[in-house]
Amino acid sequence: MGGLTRREIIQLSGGGAAAAVVGSGLLTNWWGLDANQPMDPKTDGETVVGSICELCFWKCGINVHVKGGRVTKVEGNPKHPLSRGRLCPRGVGGPGLLYDPDRLKTPLIRVSERGTQRFREATWDEALDLIAKRFKEIAATHGPESIAMFQHGFGATWFVHLMKAFGTPNLAAPSYAQCKGPRTAAFNLTTGSHLGSPESVDIANSRCLTFLGYHLGENMHNTQVQDFSTALKNGGQLVVVDPRFSIAASKARHWLPIKPGTDIALLLAWINVIIEEKLYDRDFVAKYGHGFDELKKHVADKTPEWAWTQTTIPAAKIRETARFIAGFKPASLVHPGRHVTWYGDDTQRLRAVAILNGLLGNWGRKGGFILPTNIALEKVPTPTYPKPKRAVADRPRGKVIPLASAPLAAGVRDASIPGTADYDIKAWLVYGTNLPLSLPEPQKTREALQKLEFVVAIDVLPAEIVGWADVVLPESTYLERWDDLYNPTYEQPFVALRRPAVAPMYASKPGWWIAAELGKRLGLGAYFPWKSARQYVERRAKLSGLDFEALVRDGVIVGKRQPVTVEEGVALTFDTPSKKFEFYSDDLKKAGLDPLPVYTPHPEPPEGSYRLLFGRAPQHSFGRTANNRLLAETYAENEVWINADVCRSLGIKDKQRVVLVNQDQxxxxxxxxxxxxxxxxxxxxxxxGFGRREKKLRQAYGKGASDSELVTRSVQDPIMGGTGMNVNFVRIERA
Ligand code: SF4
Structure with missing residues (x-):
């Protein structure tokens, strides 16, 4: 078995013509698959099952090949708009999760104090009964709000439904305040749209793409990598702002190696040049802009010469790139990025990004931001959720965070340390998110876990969070289960279906079953009026007027392409207070916050220390795939990028091992x-995602270093509560 070739990965991570791969030719004995592992007797010849990938949140359509009851390979579904017959390397590596020998195989119940990793195997009845008993006891004493859920991934929908029915408002996902929340807030404030996922950007038709700290190609959003490749092939230009010469930077016409933490200064200077030189889209600004005059005044002294003193980018280069970017308007797109929680003023930075895009007049334009729709789905009727008696406990008592539009995961974690919030969180249900790695300040996560009365973890692998649980429930992988229907807004609207390619292995159970069984035991059976997830999705599809048989056959139903741009006849509207594109935000002003983005210098690393930055590799999704033996074949451990001059001055050689020590030792x-x-x-x-300390993850254990462990500080965004994490500094010591 050869896995992915180096060449394929380079092509992929370079965003070149082969932006995604077709299949792996995977053989099951490559990772030592036990020949006694269960077979599905119903599949003798090869069958192909259309489904949805879950190796990351992007949810590409997959065709899963099954022979002799085993998955032999996973390919992109050519009919699915997000994959178009191609997958990223992680998607191809899906069987590496299914056949991971370290999978959780049976429910577990803790037999010693929390954190000491001693469990006994249990039956499903025992485990579920215990959870229901403890949840009822805790709710009776402290209210249902005192039980929080943390989640990541599409499979969480069943548990979100369960916990809403149970009556808690504390349903938190790190994907908000630790990832794209500032972008959501900024674009909502400016345009009235939160951009969605996949983001409503027309990369393929863009004539100039600008990325700030966004390393598409290493950050593998399959469809966008394909579109990126198309744009470059068609002569699209690229400007990359990044302290690191990323793969994207290697394709760029202009690379601006900015001093970390100074992006707002650069953005304001670009805005200054574009306004001063009248390079903006005057029609768009006149017709749709709100507060342009205030903006003009605000940036009058934010000259490139001023920005040079902050960013270290020469003034001439700032001017040149401002003109370059504006020269391609309106098909000039400053990409809003995705993981944008950097310095704590992130909503304002993303406001500056949105404002710059507004000046380029690319809202609703080909090659800019598009205005897609989705295929509406009916709900399967269930009883109304009870109204929680208390608000979300995600911030210190009395603290106002005016524009948080979802619970803040780190805040809910902090509320689990008694006495910090309006009321204490007493128990956690954790689904598919490895909180010791996905939340900043892991010391607080440990403290909360020690203080909680009860912790449940539902997962596929023994991730670090599992070691802290009182009850562990082994979920089936996405290749073994049904999930809800998926209908995002997209230029080609569609509905996709996840269904099992093989039967659940070991004693694992699908999420829908676990949620329904817990529901029954909690007296919430009426919320689960279906016998199986198949019955549920069939009913939902039929209620929505969809051909369920076609959905099962093809894995996806694609709707008629709708107009998505002004060029195609869409009329622009803005769901903001002024009903315009808000360069100036009255809402922020009313909340006592800066109505226009303000640049504030951030603390710099002390002498001998370096700012810790982190990102993605094309073969891995967060920490979720570090144990995947197939993906490890091409990327088994991370490395720390250190400037060559710094290495020389420290007497450190390439490939030598070092230890990073942060400001908190x-x-x-x-x-x-x-x-x-x-x-x-x-x-x-x-x-x-590397540097794993959980020994049960036998592939990932001890390989590389964990950025999460070193992120012992964060700065909170005052607008929406995001946690800026690029504020940690490290020294370098020889290992
Ligand atoms: S981008 Fe890759 S990992 Fe993510 S859903 Fe698509 S194929 Fe799967």
Whole structure:
């Protein structure tokens, strides 16, 4: 078995013509699959099952090949708009999760104190009965609001339904305040649209793409990588602002190696040039803009010469790139990014990004932001959820965070440390998110876990959070289960279906079954009026007027393409207070916050320390795939990028192992050095998700270093509560 070739990965991560791969030719004995593992007797010849990938949140359509009851390979579904017959390397590696020998195989109940990792195997009845008993007891004493759920992934929908029925408002996902929440808030404030997921950007038709700290190609959003490849192939230009010479930067006409933390200064200077030189879309501004004059005044002194003193980018280069970007308007797109929680003023930075896009007049335009729709789905009727008696407990007593539009996961975690919020969280249900890695300040996560009365973890692998649980429930992987229907807004609207390719292995159970069984035991059976997830999705599809048989056959139903741009006849409307594109935000002003983005210098690393930056590798999704033996074949551990001059001055050689020590004296595991000219000398960089300390993850254990462990500080965004995490500094010591 060969796995993915190096060449394929380079093509992929380079965003080149082969932006995604077709299949892996996977053989099951490659990772030592036990020949006694269960077979599905119903599949003798090869069958192909259309479904949805879950190796990341993007949810591409997949065709799963099954022979002799085993998944032999996973390919992109050519009919599915998000995959178009191609997958990213992670998607191809799906069987590496299904056949991971370290999978959770049976329910577990803790037999010693929390955190000591001693469990006994249990039956499903025992485990579910215990959870229901403890949840009822805790709710009777402290109210149902005192039980919080943390979640990630599409399979969480069943548990969100359960916990809403139970009556808690504390349903938190790190994907909001630890990832794209500032973008949501900024674009809502400015345009009235939260951009959705997949983002409503027309990359393929863009004539100029600008990325700020966004490393598409290493960050593998399959469809966008394909579109990126198309744009470049068609002569699209690229401007990359990044302290690191990323793969995207290597394709760029302009690379601006900015000093970390100064992006707002650059954005304001670009806005200054575009306004001063009248390079903006005057029609758009006149017809749709709100507060342009205030903006003009605000940036009058934010000259490129001023920005140079902050960003280290020469003034001439700032001017040149401002003109370059504006020269392609309106098909000039400043990409809003995705993981944008950097410095705590992130909503304002994303406001500046939105404002710049507004000046380029690309809202609702080909090659800019498009205005897609979705295929509406009916709900399967269930009783109304009870109204929680108390608000979300996600912030210290009395603290106002005016524009948080979802519970803040780190705040709900903090409310689990008694006495910090309006009321204490007493129990957690954790679905598919490894909180010790996905939340900043892991010391607080540990403290909360020690204080809680009860913790349930539902997962596929023994991730670090599982070791802290009182009850562990092994969920079937996405290749073994049904889930709800998926209908995002997209230029080609569609509805997709996840269904099992093989039967659940071991004693694992699908999420829909676990949620319904817990529901029954909690007296919430009326909320689950279906015998199976298949019956549920069939009913939902039929209520929505969809051909369920076609959905099962093809894995997807694609609707008629709707107009998505002004060029195609869409009329622009803005769901903002002024009903216009808000350069100036009255809402922020009313909340006592800056109505226009303000640049504030951030603390710099002390002498001998470097800012810790982190990102993605094309083969991995967060920490979720670090144990995947197939993906490990091409990327088994991370390395720390250190500027070559810094290495020389410290007497450190390429590939040598070092330990990173942060400002709070927290030390990483030893990690290999990548000595490179491709990063500034004031920061270091590593791929997120490695440096695992959980021994049961036998593939990932001890490989590389964990950025999460070193993120012991964060700065909270005052507008929406995001946690800026690029504020940690490390020293480099020889291992
Ligand atoms: S981007 Fe890759 S991992 Fe994510 S859903 Fe698509 S194929 Fe799967």
């Amino acid at each position: 927290v030390k990483s595991l030893p990690v290999r050095v990548k000595a490179t000219e491709r990063i500034r000398n004031d920061c270091v960089y590593m791929v997120h």
